[in-house]
Amino acid sequence: MRHVLSVRITGICLVLISAVCVPGSAPAEAVAPTGADATPEVSLRTLYSNVFLQTSAEYRACCYAIYAAAAYRLEEMMEEPEPEFVCPAVVMDLDMTVLDVSSFQTYLYVNGIKYTPEIWIEYERNGVEDVALVPGAKGFIEKAEELGVTVVYLSNRNAANQEYTVAALDRLGINTDRIEERIYLKPTGASSDKSARRDEVTARYNVVMYIGDNLRDFSDVFRPARLSDDATVEEHLAAIAERLDAVDDAACHWGVDWFVLPNPIYGEWEKLVSDDPADVLRPSYKESPGQ
Secondary structure, three states, rough: OHHHHHHHHHHHHHHHHHHOOOOOOOEEEEEEOOOOOOOOOHHHOEEEEEEHHHHHHHHHHHHHHHHHHHHHHHHHEEEEEOOOOOOOOOOOOOOOEEEEEEHHHHHHHHOEEOOOOOHHHHHHHHOHOOOOOOOOOOHHHHHHHHOOOOOEEEEEEHHHHHHHHHHHHHHHOOOOOOHHHOOOEOOOOOOOHHHHHHHHHHHHHHEEEEEOOOOOHHOOHHHOOOOOOOOHHHHHHHHHHHHHHHHOOOOOOOOOEEOOOOOOOOOOHHOOOOOHHHHHHOOOOOOOOOO
């Protein structure tokens, strides 16, 4: 019964996520960018998603529900007599999983600019005071630590800016004891593929749970297909279907040892959306009024 409860709560939240997803851009913020393109249309694409995330009680409730289900499941796992876990750990992403960095999206919209890695680096360094907590994250982390489970952070934040990331966690009241042993950030010049760092974590700890907002926080099997700039709508739809099928194939994990946080602002799902997002939407039951 407890397993069913966890899966049902998570499933409800995933329905909420799918209802608000609008293509956007990845994180960044803080100082005025130099040489960034003035493209109001780009930042406008994420406006309603960001408003939903920052103002809706529904988003807040969804996050609390997911973290409550994860804590319930983790406690259940730690109470099981077999197997006896040695060095148990929970692996968590940071941005939009623990750290709310939606203020970056506000910055992009207000200034009519688009994301660049350089702007994001400045945000990591200078946006420490603007970072907030994702609802439910702190309570879950404290519960995990109470259960004797190590909380490991696996993030594509830049390793060169680790001190600023740690400062943000510390400011928000997140335990940073022995953080150097528990945080795995992206090395300078490395790709965003987390596989190698994930292997490092699993070699050191007995990972019992993953929590993130992007599917590749869990496995690289969810890497989106690469589409050419001139890909057809049919190719976009086929790539989307392939990724959806991968989620279905992993159904035994969702709400059991993998928990997904909602992030309608940015993510790898964007890469599969065509230039006109309406192209990949399901058709309405009528082609036009009056039919």
